[in-house]
Amino acid sequence: MKKYSADTQSNLMNDRELIKANVKTLIANGTLESEDDLVKLICEEIRENNRLRKARKLEIEQLRLTRERLINKRKYYEEQRVFYERYIADCLAKQSIDDKQAKAKPTKGASFRLKSRKEKKVVKYSADQLIKKGILLSLDGDEVKNTKHLKFVIKPLLVNGQWSIEAFYLGVSVFTTKLILQELLQKQYENVSVIKLDDKAKVNVNLLIHLLNKKFHTAL
Template structure:
């Protein structure tokens, strides 16, 4: 027993050195992880700034000398489409619990939202406003990237994501 204790006392210095080395490696790993974390945060900030600048670039008018074109764009703040028209374009696939013969009585108003890249979609049935839906352009692009072809709006209407993006690009964003 005494020999084991003596051996343990003699090897205490080696154990301390090993623990010190392991502790030093852990500190190096921690500092490199913090550095990498900072780098990733900077990258996220950079990409957020890039996305907002792209959306700003899409939505702002270029400095054109044609005043009529600028006035026309200012006069066109909202779009109104009947459900039948959207179905003809392929944007609207179906509305739950509503026969296609009633689609002419449903009107969708698409208005630019409070933030750049957002839209407010209002649904009216026979002139009575029914529901409102906040649509983020970035969310549509994410759905398109993920390969989602159909999304639900108002929990009742099925919308073709690609054709809705095409419609928004055509009507709201500069060419």
């Protein structure tokens, strides 16, 4: 047990007597009913401090998580800004090329180049290739269960940011659906990672957007 000096013991005794006197004063004026009330008040104060400490700790953790979410959202919007800037620049570049070709006098060579350019817009993949890329996740329906002879053809529509995607099994069309970039980006924003094409093919939204961006929206 720790030993105190005579002066310290004297001070402790004085403090004790002072506390007793103050407690008697509080009891006399009706603030306290008994000495036990003071102990109860001290216990309540300790519990309240513990509660406030836990509440502050929880609030700090919530603020930290909010900060992380805001940082991630800022990163997402920055990526979307870059994507849209590149998309708009690419559309303008393609429009400029189309305008120049429309104004130019048609020649045999120019006609061939224009035809070749349009043909390059069509993208073809086998189901196995899309599965390997992580884009195609699963298939429903008896006509599309066997991926060996299943092919997908993606081609842009007249409206920028829209494509048709058609699936062929042994050369026979089994389904056709339309892809709209704005809708895909909205799904991505809503954290929807998987969608179904024509209720048959489950695809990864992020990787599908990446493929469309890479094949159709990069600079020529």
